[in-house]
Amino acid sequence: MFAYYIYLMQTNVRFRIKQEEFIMKRVYNEKISPRANESLTRREHTVQTQKRVIVLVCVLVIFAVILIGNSIITFAGSRAEQPVHKYYTSVQLQKGDSLWSLADQYAVSDRTSRAQFIDEVCELNGISEDNTLHSGEYLVVSYYSPEIR
Structure with a gap:
């Protein structure tokens, strides 16, 4: 052929x-x-050299964007978290108050659970969960606040 x-x-x-x-x-x-x-x-x-330089620059730009984006995300996450301080206060019990109602009012869900809060109140006041609470009594409870007092 x-x-x-x-x-x-x-x-x-x-x-x-x-x-x-x-x-x-x-x-x-x-x-x-x-x-x-x-x-x-x-x-x-x-x-060919120009093509290599263009590819290298593109790779460096992508790497820089990823690095800067990661830094911004990390910085934003750390910025949102404010320091929180633990304080104690004395609370006068009203009629119908219980340890669980105090836990609902003072326990911060992201710091302690309700059960942990009740255990801490019992330890601070030298009582057990079985003790009967009377209106007019004072209990020491803890709370969290971002303000310095």
């Missing part, structure tokens, strides 16, 4: 197309000087 070649001229470089297949073989133009071929080689080297 005959092989049909079609030569395409593009900036002094030939590409061959053989029977509907695109052969990516580069053949330099023999009619131009060797200096021109060197110029083509230098130009190709420059283009």
Whole structure:
């Protein structure tokens, strides 16, 4: 079979197309000087170097965006959390008050559970959960506040 070649001229470089297949073989133009071929080689080297620099810059930009985003998220998370101080106060019991109602009023859900709060109140006041509370009595309870007092 005959092989049909079609030569395409593009900036002094030939590409061959053989029977509907695109052969990516580069053949330099023999009619131009060797200096021109060197110029083509230098130009190709420059283009490859530019491509590498572009890829490197893109990778660095992506890395910087990830790093800055992570820093912003971390900073925002630490900024939202304010220091909270623990204080004690004396509370006079009213009719119908119980340790559980005091826990509902003074226990902070993210610091202590209701059961932990009741255990702490019992320990502070020297009582047990079984003790009967009377209106007019005073109990020491703890609470949390971001303000310094």
